[in-house]
Amino acid sequence: xxxxxxxxxxxxxxxxxxxxxxxxxxxxxxxxxxxxxxxxxxxxxxxxxxxxxxxxxxxxxxxxxxxxxxxxxxxxxxxxxxxxxxxxxxxxxxxxxxxxxxxxxxxxxxxxxxxxxxxxxxxxxxxxxxxxxxxxxxxxxxxxxxxxxxxxxxxxxxxxxxxxxxxxxxxxxxxxx
Numbered sequence: 001x002x003x004x005x006x007x008x009x010x011x012x013x014x015x016x017x018x019x020x021x022x023x024x025x026x027x028x029x030x031x032x033x034x035x036x037x038x039x040x041x042x043x044x045x046x047x048x049x050x051x052x053x054x055x056x057x058x059x060x061x062x063x064x065x066x067x068x069x070x071x072x073x074x075x076x077x078x079x080x081x082x083x084x085x086x087x088x089x090x091x092x093x094x095x096x097x098x099x100x101x102x103x104x105x106x107x108x109x110x111x112x113x114x115x116x117x118x119x120x121x122x123x124x125x126x127x128x129x130x131x132x133x134x135x136x137x138x139x140x141x142x143x144x145x146x147x148x149x150x151x152x153x154x155x156x157x158x159x160x161x162x163x164x165x166x167x168x169x170x171x172x173x174x175x176x177x
Contacts, residue, residue, distance in 0.1 A: 004056070007055070007056035007059070007170075008056065008059070009163070010163070010166035010167060010170045011159070011162050011163055011166050014155075014156060014159045014160075014163075016152055016155060017155050020136065020149075020151035020152070020155075022133070024155075025128075025136065025151060025154060027158070028154045028155055028157075028158035029125055029128050029129065029154070031158040031161050031162060032121055032124060032125050032128070032154075032157060032158065032161060033121065033125045035069075035117065035121055035161040035165070036114070036117050036118035036121050036122075038161075038165050039066065039069065039114060039117060039165055039168075040114050040118075042165050042168040042169050042172070043062060043066060043110055043114070043168060046062065046172075046177065050062065050175075050177060051063040051110060053171065053175070055167040055168065055170070055171040056167075056171075059167075060100050060167075061106075062110075062167075062168050062171065063105070063106070063107075063108075063110055064100045064101075064105050064106060065164050065167055065168060066110040066113050066114065066168075067100065067104065067105040067108065067110070067113045068096065068099070068100050068105065068164065069113070069117060069160075069161070069164050070113035070116045070117050070120070071094075071096075071099050071100075071105070072096065072160065073117060073120055073121070073124070073157065073160075073161075074116075074120060075094065076124075076153065076157050077120055077123070077124050079091050079140050079153065080124070080127070080128075080150060080153065081127075082140055083138045083139050083140045083150055083153075084131075084135060084138060084150075088138075088139060088140060088141055088147065089140050089141065090140070090141045090143065091140045091141065091142055091143070092143075093142070093143055093144065128154065131150070135150065136149065136150045136151040136154070137149055137150070137151070138150055139152075139153065140153075
């Protein structure tokens with residue numbers, strides 16, 4: 001892996017789990033349960049200059065990463081609910097980079113997104129804990145990736161949570177913050 005790849009993918013690229021057994025899913029749910037506290041700890045005591053620092057050259061700022069997690073996981077939660085209430089619905093993608101460059105993502109304090117992620121993950125994990133094996137076989141159709149069942153989507157958002165938190169914590173480590 002190149003240095004740029006290490007900065008872009010501090011925990012590596014997503015790799016689907018070999019199993020979607022309940023124990024594996026429980027570990028993914030635990031990551032989602034812990035994300036709000038881990039994300040809050042990752043940005044604790046950062047000032048505006050630090051929040052406006054990109055985690056890598058030409059990358060998003062810490063502030064944009066926090067707001068991106070809120071945006072992305074809100075979309076994911078909606079996708080899960082659609083998959084549970086419709087028969088393999090087609091979902092809409094969104095331009096993540098464009099969203100990250102909107103004024104709210106570039107300049108708003110992170111506290112609102114941290115609170116939003118906490119509330120969202122509280123509901124999301126509560127929903128996930130009620131799902132059956134059959135529910136995790138349900139899914140949605142992504143316009144670029146095709147059919148995605150909820151077990152795989154859960155694994156993706158476990159990785160996504162750790163991936164972006166690591167962007168922040170690895171930047172802090174490199175900068176000595």
